[in-house]
Amino acid sequence: MPEIIEANALQHEYVRHNEEGEKVSSFMALDGVDLTVEEGAFISILGHNGSGKSTLAKHLNALLLPSGGTLYVGGYDTSDPRNTYDVRQTAGMVFQNPDNQIIASVVEEDVGFGPENIGVPTEEIWQRVENALRSVGMWKYHSHSPNRLSGGQKQRVAIAGVMAMEPRCIILDEPTAMLDPKGREEVLRAVHELNRKKRVTIILITHYMEEVVDSDYVFAMDQGKIVLQGTPREVFSHVRRLQTYRLTVPQITLLAHELREAGLAIPEGILTRQELVSALLQLKSCDLSGQGHAISDVVESIPEDGDPGGQGRSGTL
Template identity: 60%
Template sequence: MKEAMIKCDNVSFKYRVNEGEEERYAVNGVSFQVEKGEFLVVLGHNGSGKSTIAKHMNALLLPTDGTVIVDKLDTSDPNNLWDIRAKAGMVFQNPDNQLVATIVEEDVAFGPENLGVPPEEIRKRVDESLKKVGMYEYKRHAPHLLSGGQKQRIAIAGILAMKPECIIFDEPTAMLDPSGRKEVLNNIKEINKKYGITIVLITHYMDEAAQADRVIVMDNGKIILEGKPRDVFSNVRKMKEIGLDVPQVTELCYELKNSGIDIDTNILNVDEMVNAICQLR
């Protein structure tokens, strides 16, 4: 069994909307682990608890019950906080909220400067990080003049410059257009495959989830499905019951199967769909 980067054990988180009201569960008894080097997607509609569990993974939130361990460090121990944040970086939905400087390279340098990294090492890290996200030629640009996808890649570079072992992405493409979404997702996949950084991607986009090593589906604060993308998405009825779609080709195969056509429903892309249709007798 591979070593765990993040381990959530029976995690619950309660909150109050208004003073005097009864507490509600945002996350309720969730257990799973993220292996080192894995690309995990946590999928769910708004209010499912997926972003709440994400914020537990680098101690932005602490569980009401249960434990969260990040690379053997318990998030509930305040002495572990800075070590956890150094190991597990976080990229949020709106890149404008993460950009702090007026020049791209200064923005990327902000994180390592706060970690006390020596200046010559910061210079090296900034250049390396910008190259990893394909934004090196923009290092002297003003971030506010960049596109949404480019801004998000700068935000990712800022996290990479801190040399984390894991990056948690909380719906990083939600505010981007289709081309911006595609470039950021390609970047995320490359960071995982080429550099071995553990990725946790929180999303409600099926096409993003289909590219993960493993998918966890949440609803009402609980995990309801877990497994490889093609196994999870073949549960078309269950996914629709909780208000989530599946990839279009998967749904098409599901409908064909229901119409009496003997076709595989574990299909995620157009090429697989074409092959399955060609094999029909």
């Protein structure tokens, strides 16, 4: 697959000046980031507050420009102001609070606002609006006021508003942070559907480790650098290393890791309840140490995938 995003030694320095315009202090939020994303992939970016992940997201939409290095989005150099329009046509942005993106009093008018602003013909606008709302399962609310919608529904409308611009890539900067579990589920289902059916490239920045499990690839950031990358299974196999970066793992993965450290022959990188149960039952069937009853008790106590009590969310995030 072709690459839609390519960053090489990307840097971003925040500089504070005094009233005379003199440099007082600076902070390197991105420090030599190398990253490639294939078109049609579902990518997750993890990191504690201040790790640089949201700064990186803003670069992908040309909201920020590089202090050093290069970033190409859809083949366009983001550091060239002449490419800003094309970059934003390629990569749309969805933020944490949908109320900050919804501006119209009717859902379909809000979704049509972006295409109208870029000069799309009226007939095509309404076709795009319908297609986008159907894509996120919100067409039946097209004539409703956004104020009557739940948080998850509002976020899906915000995603539809970006979809109506027909981007090749959507960047979601902590889109579920303000939602309840039901709202998180709605939004995640919608973006995965867009990725699978429309082949829209998804870049998800999230606080919730369970949201990362179904990604194609994961980047973990710390102090402006990418410190770990790979498939979810590869990344979550490094439980102790992630903890040094103030990150956690899904609860099922952590439970499997602790059982392994306690002496059970369980593989690292387990991601789902089904995988852990299968591994334990296999151990039980081969049990030669009389631990079968203990293994059965562990199986019974394993929480369901997505159990609110099992959310692998880091308190430091």
